[in-house]
Amino acid sequence: MKFFARVPNINFMAQRKTGLLVSTVLTLGALLLVAIRGLNLGIDFTGGVLVEVEYPQTVELDVVRADLAAAEYDRAVVQYFGSTNAVLIRLPPAANASSAQVSTNILQALHAEEKGIELRRIEFVGPQVGEELTEKGGLALLFAFIGIMIYIAFRFEWKFSIGAIAALIHDAVMVLGYLSLLWVEFDITTLAAILALIGYSNNETIVIFDRVRENLINQRRADILEVVNLSVNQTLLRSVITHLTTLLVLFALLILGGSSVHSFSVALIFGVIVATYSSIYVSTNLAVALGVSREDLLPPEDKEVDAMP
Template sequence: MRLRRPAGLFSIALLLACVVLLVTRGLNPGIDFSGGVLVELGYPESVELSTVREALAEAELGSASVQYFGTQTDVLVRMAPEDTENTAEISERVLNALRAVGQDPEVRRIEFVGAAVGDELAVDGALAALFALIGILIYVAFRFEWKFAVGAIAATAHDAIVVLGWFSLLGLEFDLTVLAAVLATIGYSLNDTIVVYDRVRETFLDLRRSEPVDVINTAVNQTLARTIVTSGTTLLVLFALFFFGGSVVHNFSVALIVGILVGTYSSIFIASGILPALGVKHEDLLPPQDDDEVDQMP
């Protein structure tokens, strides 16, 4: 708790930076949200993106977006399809254009999502995140005192915004798998916060003569080893996915790695550090007593 004020200022600055990034740069929506056709190509050796772009431009596919996907032998081609084309025709056009300049890549996957479906998925994804936050607020408000619910929501929203800001900063593709990772981050952060809050509540009842800040500090330190071990073992799995899971789960693992790191930080400094600012006292957590019982006490 000695570091709660510097941590709070750092988090405010970090959130402002993330919001500015999201407003100015936005996210790089994947095909799930933007609609269009995505073709993943595999080359036997590294290839220059400029060469691929020139070949597609000569075949009147100049509007296609071309980027590396993990390594310089894996290339993603994304474009808006014509109404009369299907995925087979588009992949054939891309392959013919590249073979015309002496390239012979392998088509590893091709995906198609209509614009209307992409818009619907984007709206549904935003609603899913909103309902998750509302559900968390209701759950924590019933399980704890309302001040704890405010701290849990602040920590959870902090984690989600930071993950989105990271993707905006790096320009990583934001698709349904990344959205699932953001929702998983919300759940993980809430679980970590609930564990800390349970210990805070128990410690408030045990140390009734101590100051609230000292009580919260004791509770956080008692759960610190558990928090670090849990986050560390989770990160081991996520780093294995990041390095060995392949391109399909690359962004998913990135989102969860950032989410676990920032979620651990927020459960220690944000969720707990906001409690003294909200004025949490021993009286807020004492079990209610019936007046008749109090009158009969010796």
């Protein structure tokens, strides 16, 4: 345990200009990649076909996915619906196919006659639903950024607020670029992963900011770079332990969670790694570049009150 009690002495701010330059280049590259290549949008955003079937007994989702994959329904999203014998299947838009044709093909793929499967409903979801989801998802990200920016400006200082928002935008854009590069399906769970990443990354940033503020007030003779280095080193071991335990859970989800949480796990694993970097070289580094100082964080002095005669 003595190892965890020691505070390392790493000069992170020595590479502050390089770190900010690398972050800027990678963010612009990710934006260009998303703009040119786009995202592999899932059925949640493109619309498609919803098919609900009921098995006579409990069924494993992997069995359903295997039957659909054998019939060349590789992009089908399968999940339980209310119970373990009711399954909801989401398929990409069916071109020039009626509901009768789609239901017949699905039942044949699932070997309905042999297994006693019953078709409960089939619905066609238009792309307008996906457009509405895209709009609301974008608004959710925007409101999250605005709320975080206002809170940090009120709780700390506006220069810290700018740095924190820049780090969150950096993390979100980097994850989008990564998903576009690997062509990972972007569905509603991936959007949830990005929203979760915003909270996770912001928590890491707040911890460093709080220590910077404390050390700026207490370390009167140290300059801003020495204070930032001390603060990052003091929180480093905590960050390493937090990130490692989080990554262990995410890798477990990736390996054992199945296809339903695959994109969620992939997005968060990359996001956690990026957040570790951005909390130092984007948020804190940008606050330093904006000129945050001890005077910005000192509490206001009480006005002297004239003594009563």
